[in-house]
Amino acid sequence: MLHAWLQSLQDSTLASAIREGDRLFPWIEGAHVLAMTLVIGSIAIVDLRLIGLTSRERGVTQMTTLALPITWSAFVAAVITGGLLFSSNATVYAHNACLQAKLALLGLAGMNMGAYHLLLGKDAAAWRTAALTPWRARVVGGISLCLWIAIAACGRWIGFTLSAHG
Amino acid sequence: MNFLDTLCAWLGATTASQTIKTAEWIIPAVQLVHILAVASVMTSVLMIDLRLLGLRARELTVASTVNRFLPNLWGSLPVLLVTGATLITAEPARTLRNPTFFLKMALLLAAVAVTLTCQLPLRRDATFWERSAGRRRAIRLAAIVSLALWISIVFAGRWIAYTRGA
Numbered sequence: 169m170l171h172a173w174l175q176s177l178q179d180s181t182l183a184s185a186i187r188e189g190d191r192l193f194p195w196i197e198g199a200h201v202l203a204m205t206l207v208i209g210s211i212a213i214v215d216l217r218l219i220g221l222t223s224r225e226r227g228v229t230q231m232t233t234l235a236l237p238i239t240w241s242a243f244v245a246a247v248i249t250g251g252l253l254f255s256s257n258a259t260v261y262a263h264n265a266c267l268q269a270k271l272a273l274l275g276l277a278g279m280n281m282g283a284y285h286l287l288l289g290k291d292a293a294a295w296r297t298a299a300l301t302p303w304r305a306r307v308v309g310g311i312s313l314c315l316w317i318a319i320a321a322c323g324r325w326i327g328f329t330l331s332a333h334g
Numbered sequence: 335m336n337f338l339d340t341l342c343a344w345l346g347a348t349t350a351s352q353t354i355k356t357a358e359w360i361i362p363a364v365q366l367v368h369i370l371a372v373a374s375v376m377t378s379v380l381m382i383d384l385r386l387l388g389l390r391a392r393e394l395t396v397a398s399t400v401n402r403f404l405p406n407l408w409g410s411l412p413v414l415l416v417t418g419a420t421l422i423t424a425e426p427a428r429t430l431r432n433p434t435f436f437l438k439m440a441l442l443l444a445a446v447a448v449t450l451t452c453q454l455p456l457r458r459d460a461t462f463w464e465r466s467a468g469r470r471r472a473i474r475l476a477a478i479v480s481l482a483l484w485i486s487i488v489f490a491g492r493w494i495a496y497t498r499g500a
Contacts, residue, residue, distance in 0.1 A: 194496045195489070198488060199489075204369075204373075206377055206380060209373035209378070209380075212373070213381075234394075238377070317366075320373075321362075324362050325362055
C-alpha cells in the first residue's frame with residue numbers, strides 16, 4: 169500500500185524530471201539548503217534569547233515577532249523543496265535511516281514548540297519582556313537548538329548515504 | 335602541470351589531507367559546522383537587508399538592527415574560512431580544479447565589499463543612509479544586491495558538488 173504510493177509518486181512526471189535531468193536536482197537542493205539555513209538561523213535567534221545568551225536588552229516577544237515569520241516562510245519552502253527531492257527517489261529515501269531520524273527529530277521539535285506554548289504560555293506576560301528568562305524557557309530553548317542542529321546533521325548525512333554528490 | 339595541479343597534488347598528499355579522508359565522519363561533520371555558520375550569515379544578512387528595504391522590523395532603527403546582526407556575520411566568516419579550508423585540504427581537486435568554487439569566491443568578495451560599503455558610513459553617522467532621498471535609494475539597491483549575492487553564494491556552494499573542472 170505504502171510502497172505502491174511511493175512508487176506512483178516516484179513515477180510522476182515531476183519526480184521523473186527531477187531524477188533524470190542533470191540540473192533540476194542541484195537547483196532544488198540549493199533552494200532546500202537556503203531555506204534550511206534560514207529556518208535554523210531564525211530559530212536560533214529565538215532559542216538563544218530564551219536561553220538568555222543574546223539580545224537580553226530586548227524582550228522575548230520582540231525577538232519572536234522579528235524571527236518567527238521568517239522561520240515559518242522558510243519552513244514552508246524547505247518542506248516543498250524537501251518533498252520534491254524525496255519524490256525523485258521516494259522508494260529508496262523512505263527506507264533511509266537518516267531521513268527517518270530527521271523526520272522523527274522534526275516531530276520532537278514540533279512537540280518542544282507545543283510544550284513551550286503549554287508550559288510557558290500562561291505566565292508568559294510576566295517574563296516575556298524581562299531580561300532574565302525562567303529556567304523552563306531556557307530548557308525549551310536549549311532542546312530546540314540541539315534538535316535543529318541534529319536535523320541539519322541528518323539532512324547532510326542523507327546525501328552521503330544515498331548519492332555520489334557529497 | 336600547472337600551478338593548481340601541483341598544489342592539488344601536494345595538498346592531497348599531506349598528512350592532514352590523508353587523515354581527514356581516512357576518517358569518514360570528518361568531512362560531513364565539518365560540512366555541518368560550515369552549514370551552521372552559513373545559517374548564521376544568511377539569517378543575519380536577511381534581517382539587515384529586510385530592515386534596509388523597510389520590509390520588516392520597522393520598530394527597530396537601521397543602526398540597532400545592524401549592531402545586533404552584523405557582528406554575527408563577521409564572526410561567522412572566520413568559521414567558514416577554517417571549515418572551508420579543511421574541506422579543500424581533504425579533497426583539493428574537488429574545489430581548486432572547479433570553476434564553480436572560484437565563482438563562489440568572487441561572489442563572496444563582492445558580497446563582503448557591498449556589506450562594508452553599507453556598514454562603514456554608519457560608524458561615523460548612524461543615520462547616514464536616511465539623510466537624503468538619493469541615499470535611501472542607494473541603500474535599498476545595496477540591500478537587494480547584497481541579498482542576491484549571498485543567495486547566489488549558497489547555490490554556488492551546493493553546485494560545487496555537481497561540477498568538475500576540465
